[in-house]
Amino acid sequence: MxxxxxxxxxxxxxxxxxxxxxxxxxxxxxxxxxxxxxxxxxxxxxxxxxxxxxxxxxxxxxxxxxxxxxxxxxxxxxxxxxxxxxxxxxxxxxxxxxxxxxxxxxxxxxxxxxxxxxxxxxxxxxxxxxxxxxxxxxxxxxxxxxxxxxxxxxxxxITTPQLHYLVVCTNTNGSYGDATLEGYYRKLSNAFKSIRGGSPSSDKYVPSVKLDAANGVGAIAAREFKKQLEGFLNIEIYNVANENLNHECGADYVKVQQVPPATVPVEINCRCVSIDGDADRVVYYYVDEKAKFHLLDGDRIATLVAGYFKELLNKSGLNLKLGLVQTAYANGGSTHYIENVLKIPVACVPTGVKHLHHKALEFDIGIYFEANGHGTVVFKDSAIEAIRETSASSDSSTAQKDAASKLASAIEVINQTVGDALSDMLLVETILHANGWDVLAWESSYNDLPNKQVKVKVEDRNVISTTDAERKCVKPVGLQEEIDKIVSRYPKGRSFIRASGTEDVVRVYAECENSTDVEKIAQDVASAVRRLAGGVSLS
Missing domain, CATH: 3.40.120.10 (Alpha-D-Glucose-1,6-Bisphosphate, subunit A, domain 3)
Known part of the structure; x- marks a missing residue:
C-alpha cells in the first residue's frame, strides 16, 4: 500500500x-x-x-x-x-x-x-x-x-437490501444464498410461492397490490418480482421514472404527509404499498368509502408478523424466545397490543437500524420495525436448526410439521441482513394470505393513537442530547420539563424529540388520545425546541 x-x-x-x-x-x-x-x-x-x-x-x-x-x-x-x-x-x-x-x-x-x-x-x-x-x-x-x-x-x-444480501452471501460462501441478483430474486420468490400453498382461508384476501416505487431503484426489483410471481401475486407498479425521486411519493412521503401519492390510482379498500428510493422502507395504506386515508406502517407490519410467528411457534411446539424491538417512534397503541394482547416481550432502543438489529439478535426470533417501515426479522442459527429439525422429524405431529415448515419457508422469504421493502412486502402478503385478511381485518387488530411529526431547523443539532432510548431530553437543560408540562395536559399524551443524524434538524413526535389535540402538542413542543435549542424555522 x-x-x-x-x-x-x-x-x-x-x-x-x-x-x-x-x-x-x-x-x-x-x-x-x-x-x-x-x-x-x-x-x-x-x-x-x-x-x-x-x-x-x-x-x-x-x-x-x-x-x-x-x-x-x-x-x-x-x-x-x-x-x-x-x-x-x-x-x-x-x-x-x-x-x-x-x-x-x-x-x-x-x-x-x-x-x-x-x-x-x-x-x-x-x-x-x-x-x-x-x-x-x-x-x-x-x-x-x-x-x-x-x-x-x-x-x-441495485437496491440497498440487495447490496447487504450480496455481502453476506459472499462472506458465507453461498450458505445464505447465491451471491448474484438472480440468486436474490430466486431465493425470495421460490420461498414465497412455496409457503403460499393453496387458496387463502377466506375470500377477503385478494392477491393484488398497487406499488409506489418512489421513482427509484426499487422499480427495477419490483418488475423482476412481478415477473417471477405471476399467478401468485399481481403487482401493479407506479412511479417508475428515473426522475423526481421521492418527490411527493415513496414511503417517507406517505408516512409523514398521511396521504397517498397523487400518481397512484387508489380504489376503495384496495391494498397500496409505498417503498422509498433505495427500497429499504415499506408502508401499506388504503382509502375507505368515505375517502379517509388509513396508514398501515412499520408498527402494523411488526404486529402482523409477531402474531403470525407466535401462532406458528405455538402450533409447532417449539420453545423459542420470540421478541419485538421498537423505537420511541412506535405508536403507543401498538406497544399496548403487543405486550397485553399478543403477550410478546417488547424492547425499546434508540432510533437507527443498527440499534434495532443488535437488540433483535438477543432473541431466538427477533422482529424489529421502525414506524417508518424499515425492519426485518432475524433468527439465531440454533432457532433455524430447531425449526428445520421439527419440520422433518418423525416424532412431530402433522400439525407441528406443517407449522415448522411454514416457519422454515418464511425464513427464506425474509432478507435477514437488513430491512428490505420488497422482502417485507412479500412477508406481509404471505401472512395476509394465510389469515385470509383484507386491509380492514388487518387494521382492526388494534387502534393507533393519533400522532403527528414535525421538524424544527436548528443552528446545531448537537445541542440536543437524549437518554432512555431517546425518550427523554437531557440537554438543553429545562427542555424536557417543558415537554412534560405540555403532554400532561392531554389524555395519553406523549412527545419526544431527537436530533437528526444527517442534518441540523430536530424531529418532534407527538401522540395522544384525541386527534384534535395532536397538532397542539406537536406545535407547542416545537415552539419549546425553537426557544431553548436555537431553532430557526419550523416545517
Whole structure:
C-alpha cells in the first residue's frame, strides 16, 4: 500500500472543496451530492482498510434513501450485512474531514491504531441507486479502492437490501444464498410461492397490490418480482421514472404527509404499498368509502408478523424466545397490543437500524420495525436448526410439521441482513394470505393513537442530547420539563424529540388520545425546541 499514492490521488483528482463538517450518521454520510466527491474517494480507501481489518468483503452503498434527488450519500456495510461498527463511524468522520495533506498520515494512524495488516487482501462490493450523481460518485469510490490496492465488484444500480444480501452471501460462501441478483430474486420468490400453498382461508384476501416505487431503484426489483410471481401475486407498479425521486411519493412521503401519492390510482379498500428510493422502507395504506386515508406502517407490519410467528411457534411446539424491538417512534397503541394482547416481550432502543438489529439478535426470533417501515426479522442459527429439525422429524405431529415448515419457508422469504421493502412486502402478503385478511381485518387488530411529526431547523443539532432510548431530553437543560408540562395536559399524551443524524434538524413526535389535540402538542413542543435549542424555522 503506497500512502503517497493515496494522498496524491486524493489531492489532485478528488480534492476536498467543502469546508463544512460532514458526519457519518446512522445511515452513513448524507448531504448534497455536489460536496461528496472527496468523501466517496476516502470511503473507498476506508472500505479497503475495513476489509483488511475484518479479513472479509465489505459493502459500499451510494444512496440517500428517501432524501430528494439533489442529495446523495454513502454507507459501508460490514461482513454479516450489518451497519458499520460504531467505533468506525468516528474513524469515517475523521477521514472524511481531514485536509488533503493529512490523508496519508490519517490512513497510517488508522492502520496502526486498528492493528491492520496491510498485506491482507481487501475486496469491496459496490452498489448505487438511480440518482444522476451516483455513477460519478461510484467512480470516486473506485478510485479510492484502487489507490489503496483493493479489489472491487461493481454491481451498478441495485437496491440497498440487495447490496447487504450480496455481502453476506459472499462472506458465507453461498450458505445464505447465491451471491448474484438472480440468486436474490430466486431465493425470495421460490420461498414465497412455496409457503403460499393453496387458496387463502377466506375470500377477503385478494392477491393484488398497487406499488409506489418512489421513482427509484426499487422499480427495477419490483418488475423482476412481478415477473417471477405471476399467478401468485399481481403487482401493479407506479412511479417508475428515473426522475423526481421521492418527490411527493415513496414511503417517507406517505408516512409523514398521511396521504397517498397523487400518481397512484387508489380504489376503495384496495391494498397500496409505498417503498422509498433505495427500497429499504415499506408502508401499506388504503382509502375507505368515505375517502379517509388509513396508514398501515412499520408498527402494523411488526404486529402482523409477531402474531403470525407466535401462532406458528405455538402450533409447532417449539420453545423459542420470540421478541419485538421498537423505537420511541412506535405508536403507543401498538406497544399496548403487543405486550397485553399478543403477550410478546417488547424492547425499546434508540432510533437507527443498527440499534434495532443488535437488540433483535438477543432473541431466538427477533422482529424489529421502525414506524417508518424499515425492519426485518432475524433468527439465531440454533432457532433455524430447531425449526428445520421439527419440520422433518418423525416424532412431530402433522400439525407441528406443517407449522415448522411454514416457519422454515418464511425464513427464506425474509432478507435477514437488513430491512428490505420488497422482502417485507412479500412477508406481509404471505401472512395476509394465510389469515385470509383484507386491509380492514388487518387494521382492526388494534387502534393507533393519533400522532403527528414535525421538524424544527436548528443552528446545531448537537445541542440536543437524549437518554432512555431517546425518550427523554437531557440537554438543553429545562427542555424536557417543558415537554412534560405540555403532554400532561392531554389524555395519553406523549412527545419526544431527537436530533437528526444527517442534518441540523430536530424531529418532534407527538401522540395522544384525541386527534384534535395532536397538532397542539406537536406545535407547542416545537415552539419549546425553537426557544431553548436555537431553532430557526419550523416545517
Amino acid at each position: 503506497d500512502f503517497s499514492v493515496i494522498e496524491n490521488v486524493g489531492k489532485t483528482q478528488h480534492p476536498k472543496t467543502y469546508d463544512g463538517h460532514i458526519q457519518y450518521g446512522t445511515a452513513g454520510f448524507r448531504t448534497r451530492a455536489t460536496i461528496l466527491d472527496h468523501v466517496l474517494y476516502r470511503m473507498g480507501v476506508l472500505a479497503v482498510l475495513r476489509s483488511k481489518a475484518k479479513n472479509a468483503v465489505i459493502g459500499l452503498m451510494i444512496t440517500a434513501s428517501h432524501n430528494p434527488e439533489c442529495d446523495n450519500g454513502v454507507k459501508l456495510v460490514d461482513p454479516a450485512g450489518e451497519m458499520l461498527e460504531a467505533s468506525w463511524e468516528k474513524i469515517a468522520t475523521e477521514l472524511a474531514n481531514v485536509n488533503d495533506s493529512d490523508i496519508s498520515s490519517t490512513v497510517q494512524r488508522i492502520i496502526s491504531e486498528q492493528n491492520i495488516s496491510i498485506n491482507t487482501p481487501a475486496s469491496v462490493i459496490i452498489g448505487r441507486d438511480t440518482r444522476t450523481s451516483s455513477a460519478a460518485l461510484a467512480n470516486s469510490s473506485i478510485a479510492g479502492i484502487t489507490a489503496a490496492n483493493g479489489t472491487f465488484k461493481n454491481f451498478g444500480v
